[in-house]
Amino acid sequence: MQKNSLERKETLQHMTLILPGMLIFTIGLIIPLFLAFRYSFTNWDGMTIDKPFIGIQNYIKLFSDVYVKDAWLFTIKFTLWNTILQNIFALLFAVALDSSIKGKKIYRTILFLPCLISALVTGFLWLKMFSNVLPALNDLLGTNINFLLLGNKDTVLSGLLIANNWQWVGYWMLIYLAALQSIPSDLYEAAKVDGASKIRQFIHITIPMLAPAFTICIVGITTGSLKVYDLLVSATGGGPGRASTSIIQLIYTTAISGRQYGYGCALSISLVAILLIVALIQVKVLRKKEVQA
Amino acid sequence: MNFKKICSFTMVGIMGATTLVGCGGKTSSEGAITTPASVEKKDEAAPASSNEKVTLRVLAGQSTTDAGIEDMIDEALAKKYPEITLEWECIDWGKDFQPKMQQYMQSGLPDIMIGKAQDIATYGAQGLLGDLTGKSYMDNVLGEALPGVTIDGKVYGLVYNALYQGVYYNKKIFTDNNIAIPTTQEELKAVIDKLNSLGITPFATHHADTWSIGNITMQFAINDVFNKFPTWGDDLRADKVSFIDSPEYRSAYEYNKLIFDNTWKDETFSLEQTECDARLVQGKAAMKVSGSWSIQNFLDIDENFEFGIFPFPNQTGDAKLIFEPNITLMKSAESPYQEAIDKVFEVMTTDKELALEIYNYTKTASMLKDVSPTFPNPSQVDIDKYAASGQIVDANTGNNQLQWGGFQEENAKDIAEWLQGNASLDDALKAADARKANSKP
Amino acid sequence: MQKITEFIKSQRIYSKSKKQEEKETIKEEKYTSSTFLLQVFMTLAALFFLTPILIIFNYSMKTKKELYIGNPLALPETFNLSNFEAAFNKLNLVVSFTNTLLYTAISVAILVILCGAAAWAIARAKGNFFKFAYVYFVIGILIPYQALFLPIYIIGYKLSLTNTRLGIILMYIATGISFGVFIMTSFMSTVPIELEEAAKIDGCSIYRTYFSIVLPLLKPAMATLTIMLSFQIWNDYLMASLFVSSKKLKTLTVAMQSLFSQQASDYSTAFAAIVISVLPIAILFMCLQKYFIKGMTVGAVKG
Numbered sequence A: 001m002q003k004n005s006l007e008r009k010e011t012l013q014h015m016t017l018i019l020p021g022m023l024i025f026t027i028g029l030i031i032p033l034f035l036a037f038r039y040s041f042t043n044w045d046g047m048t049i050d051k052p053f054i055g056i057q058n059y060i061k062l063f064s065d066v067y068v069k070d071a072w073l074f075t076i077k078f079t080l081w082n083t084i085l086q087n088i089f090a091l092l093f094a095v096a097l098d099s100s101i102k103g104k105k106i107y108r109t110i111l112f113l114p115c116l117i118s119a120l121v122t123g124f125l126w127l128k129m130f131s132n133v134l135p136a137l138n139d140l141l142g143t144n145i146n147f148l149l150l151g152n153k154d155t156v157l158s159g160l161l162i163a164n165n166w167q168w169v170g171y172w173m174l175i176y177l178a179a180l181q182s183i184p185s186d187l188y189e190a191a192k193v194d195g196a197s198k199i200r201q202f203i204h205i206t207i208p209m210l211a212p213a214f215t216i217c218i219v220g221i222t223t224g225s226l227k228v229y230d231l232l233v234s235a236t237g238g239g240p241g242r243a244s245t246s247i248i249q250l251i252y253t254t255a256i257s258g259r260q261y262g263y264g265c266a267l268s269i270s271l272v273a274i275l276l277i278v279a280l281i282q283v284k285v286l287r288k289k290e291v292q293a
Numbered sequence B: 001m002n003f004k005k006i007c008s009f010t011m012v013g014i015m016g017a018t019t020l021v022g023c024g025g026k027t028s029s030e031g032a033i034t035t036p037a038s039v040e041k042k043d044e045a046a047p048a049s050s051n052e053k054v055t056l057r058v059l060a061g062q063s064t065t066d067a068g069i070e071d072m073i074d075e076a077l078a079k080k081y082p083e084i085t086l087e088w089e090c091i092d093w094g095k096d097f098q099p100k101m102q103q104y105m106q107s108g109l110p111d112i113m114i115g116k117a118q119d120i121a122t123y124g125a126q127g128l129l130g131d132l133t134g135k136s137y138m139d140n141v142l143g144e145a146l147p148g149v150t151i152d153g154k155v156y157g158l159v160y161n162a163l164y165q166g167v168y169y170n171k172k173i174f175t176d177n178n179i180a181i182p183t184t185q186e187e188l189k190a191v192i193d194k195l196n197s198l199g200i201t202p203f204a205t206h207h208a209d210t211w212s213i214g215n216i217t218m219q220f221a222i223n224d225v226f227n228k229f230p231t232w233g234d235d236l237r238a239d240k241v242s243f244i245d246s247p248e249y250r251s252a253y254e255y256n257k258l259i260f261d262n263t264w265k266d267e268t269f270s271l272e273q274t275e276c277d278a279r280l281v282q283g284k285a286a287m288k289v290s291g292s293w294s295i296q297n298f299l300d301i302d303e304n305f306e307f308g309i310f311p312f313p314n315q316t317g318d319a320k321l322i323f324e325p326n327i328t329l330m331k332s333a334e335s336p337y338q339e340a341i342d343k344v345f346e347v348m349t350t351d352k353e354l355a356l357e358i359y360n361y362t363k364t365a366s367m368l369k370d371v372s373p374t375f376p377n378p379s380q381v382d383i384d385k386y387a388a389s390g391q392i393v394d395a396n397t398g399n400n401q402l403q404w405g406g407f408q409e410e411n412a413k414d415i416a417e418w419l420q421g422n423a424s425l426d427d428a429l430k431a432a433d434a435r436k437a438n439s440k441p
Numbered sequence C: 001m002q003k004i005t006e007f008i009k010s011q012r013i014y015s016k017s018k019k020q021e022e023k024e025t026i027k028e029e030k031y032t033s034s035t036f037l038l039q040v041f042m043t044l045a046a047l048f049f050l051t052p053i054l055i056i057f058n059y060s061m062k063t064k065k066e067l068y069i070g071n072p073l074a075l076p077e078t079f080n081l082s083n084f085e086a087a088f089n090k091l092n093l094v095v096s097f098t099n100t101l102l103y104t105a106i107s108v109a110i111l112v113i114l115c116g117a118a119a120w121a122i123a124r125a126k127g128n129f130f131k132f133a134y135v136y137f138v139i140g141i142l143i144p145y146q147a148l149f150l151p152i153y154i155i156g157y158k159l160s161l162t163n164t165r166l167g168i169i170l171m172y173i174a175t176g177i178s179f180g181v182f183i184m185t186s187f188m189s190t191v192p193i194e195l196e197e198a199a200k201i202d203g204c205s206i207y208r209t210y211f212s213i214v215l216p217l218l219k220p221a222m223a224t225l226t227i228m229l230s231f232q233i234w235n236d237y238l239m240a241s242l243f244v245s246s247k248k249l250k251t252l253t254v255a256m257q258s259l260f261s262q263q264a265s266d267y268s269t270a271f272a273a274i275v276i277s278v279l280p281i282a283i284l285f286m287c288l289q290k291y292f293i294k295g296m297t298v299g300a301v302k303g
Helices: A002-039 A057-064 A066-098 A104-116 A119-141 A156-181 A185-193 A198-209 A211-226 A230-235 A247-257 A261-292 B002-043 B069-080 B093-107 B118-126 B136-140 B171-176 B185-198 B210-226 B232-237 B247-261 B273-281 B292-301 B338-350 B352-362 B380-388 B404-419 B425-434 C002-028 C033-060 C064-069 C082-090 C093-124 C128-142 C145-158 C165-188 C193-201 C206-217 C219-235 C238-243 C252-260 C267-301
Strands: B054-062 B084-092 B112-115 B161-170 B201-203 B285-291 B307-310 B321-325 B328-331 B392-394
Touching: A002 A261, A002 C093, A002 C128, A002 C145, A002 C165, A002 C206, A057 A261, A066 A104, A066 A156, A066 A211, A066 A247, A066 C033, A104 A156, A104 C033, A104 C219, A104 C267, A119 A156, A119 A230, A119 C033, A119 C219, A119 C252, A119 C267, A156 A211, A156 A230, A156 C033, A156 C267, A185 A198, A198 A211, A211 A261, A247 A261, A247 B093, A247 B404, A247 C145, A261 C128, A261 C145, B054 B069, B054 B093, B054 B338, B069 B084, B069 B338, B069 B352, B084 B093, B084 B338, B084 C252, B093 B112, B093 B118, B093 C145, B112 B118, B118 B328, B136 B338, B161 B171, B161 B210, B161 B273, B161 B292, B161 B352, B171 B307, B185 B201, B210 B247, B210 B285, B210 B321, B210 B404, B247 B404, B247 B425, B273 B285, B273 B292, B273 C064, B285 B292, B292 C064, B307 B380, B321 B380, B328 B338, B338 B352, B404 B425, C033 C267, C064 C267, C082 C093, C082 C252, C082 C267, C093 C128, C093 C165, C093 C206, C093 C219, C093 C252, C093 C267, C128 C165, C145 C165, C145 C238, C165 C219, C165 C238, C193 C206, C206 C219, C219 C267, C238 C252, C252 C267
Parallel strands: B054 B084, B054 B112, B201 B285, B321 B392
Antiparallel strands: B112 B328, B161 B285, B161 B307, B161 B321
8 A cells, every 4th residue: 555655656756757848848849730730621821810611621632732742752752862872871981980990080070060050051052062163173173064953853852862961971870880889799709700701790790780770760861851841941942943842841832922821731730640650650660670680 | 188178168168157147138038028018008008108218129021132221220210219229020021021920910010010012912901000191201202102002092111212123234245245225025136146146145044043033024024914904913813814815924924935045044043143143243144134132242243343224125115114112111000109110210211311321231222202322333324214214113013913922933933844844834824823812912 | 875886886897898898899900901992982971071061161261252253162362251250240149149059058958857857757657648658759750840830839929938038948848859758768778777776765756866866877868969959959940030030039040041041142141150150069069979979879779
């Protein structure tokens, strides 16, 4: 009986540790989410006082809107390529920095520096790089490489991927590096005794041991890329035309400039739902792999 | 190692110190912010008397060329009415003014808003803005500015300065090659051919900025469409006209193609304004469809750059130079400080030194009577010439018919798609018709 | 109490042995030709990552004319700091810098303590409420607050939090807490439970245990979180532009935005402003790098 009440008191105290954070979180993010959910059933323009209820019309419109389709296509392409490229390069750099090369610290710092800069500035910087700095390099070297990636619908994606990878590879590299360094060296020694080659060691020891890091990086990169906005604002503004309009950017222009706030909210809600589903699937699949390994 | 330690200690120290200061500062600033709100309520019955201290909230939608004028206004105001303080909130007009206004419509407008004249059409009709009709300070404002800011006979905006829009051209190239100013499409085409044969790029463009496409399209439309059909936008919404069936709007779109075919095609979608302006100054191109916002750039790059301006020729050869009322002051209808706001507006319109300072700084034209800016502006000769012959038209004839954000802006994206070959001209025109529900300012 | 000191001793020994281990692994591998290839590869990569940053510095010292007309790769003719001066004035630097520092420091400090507390409670206490709390917080990572800004503003306004320092700090906490709880919870497995049990036997309350035992052990996690959140909040644009746009409450990014605006002409000043805004956070990273990487080890190994 006494033990029970002690436990209850402890649980209560534990709860008080959570509650302040939970309260702020609820007010700052969850209630707005529910408000957005409510507005998504109206055709409110974001300004007037009355918010006429129109049922699920906004959600029906979502499926036939060609701009929504294009924005999703762009966002998905951007996300897929980012997930692939950033993981490959981050792992590659991490492996390189885990070897016995000299000056590791300098490399590590240089690679990490870009993610200290805001995405807004990164976009602006790469706009200048592509239109101004790199063409000057052409003149210098006498080459004729097309660096005007952001100005063409066919190359704008690759231009943005370069900018985004430049900014974030160093961050994920640090995570892989940390994971690599925590692999106990006796595992490799045992493998050496068994006569396993370096490549076999990498496949059979390194990769499985990196599973938790893979989970963090893959989930982090996909959810981050699906939410891309700041970078686009200053690099392309969604252009040329609409070629690089991401879903968040479409939400912003629809709700604000287009004064279709209700429809914008419906878009937001669908985005949150998709983000949730993607993350859940990823975590499920990746965790399963972790266990198997 | 030691250096690092010192660094980290200082950083942590600074952070810690500011945290402490912050706690103190926070309460005081909160006080400062909440007080006006509480005073507001008390004052509603008895409006602020002339000597009482008043703090007015000002939302200023600016472009970079305007940033900095708030200090000039503060200074001039402090001289005449030291009891009035302005609490500025300066934001980017193009990107943030509408979201901010949307925000404030939920919570109550600031006392003074500074936007563009076209904002009057958007917000004036909602009964949010204070009526300025018959105020004595309005007498100092040029009459030309009034129609654009009048709704149902009531004036809602004080237009302070104006931008001129048209074709800015490199005077040296024109005189060196004996090129006359074109007034018809045929003449323009002849000029383009001549420049091409001389190896000079006819037009400087920067389509990386979608707003530039939107802006030049509106310039074309003002002279080809709205000059003849002043209510074209209303007619569009009443299903009487459409983009796809309007030969006038079609030719306004087609000029985009003409320009695109005579500029640095491969580069334009990667270039933004500064780079483009610099090339015009350097003589790499001869003309640029633009507005006064380029002047600051021109003069920064070369203070002796000789440039002029002419209206982009239309189908009928009677194109006018476009002036766009820019800085426009509005007051909140709900504000309890009407008297103080009027005092601020009075200072803005009567203090000629202040006006001169602002015009020279922003490189813009005056909208006040008896004040003309004194900064060197080679295009002023041209402006005066067109003004004298009445060949001037207010940009609001178009902007008050078709909304900029969400409509013109979106149409510009369609045009970009068309120029890049992803869609046809008909697609672009149909897309504009399809979103006409968003076209009302 | 004895147990605690014993434990701390053992921790010290452990950390020492780990250091030795690290040294050994470095000795072990040889510098072969393939390592040399790696070195070349990494140097090229580093060059790619460094160039844009050097361009920022280069541009920040150019005059407007040099920037627009000159060769972009050329160095500025004179070592000219006038852009920094202009940036200083245009950004209202003293005010915006202090504001940014203030918001960042306070919200990060509160976040770190709150996230630690919540994560610890989630890891230790049993019951469905705590499981739910974890999921509840973590879902927040997936909510793009960029898409919710008008409702966020409406809530903020109803609580009269707009254009106040308190408001922006609370909002940073609300949007940062998900990530913080996620990271902190994954760290919790490295906090030995024995110590807490000893404290419980000694009769410490939950709060005291948290502040005097758990929090000190969370140092590496706190360092990680501090850095991650600091640069997020330091660079935040949207939330700051929503909540603190009046001139005396502005942050650096909001002030800087006006230099990039649509009809902007002032890029040389903008680049100087970038340098000014990035420098403090870069210095912070370089100083805390060691802790940061140590902290990440734990997070990555135990996702």
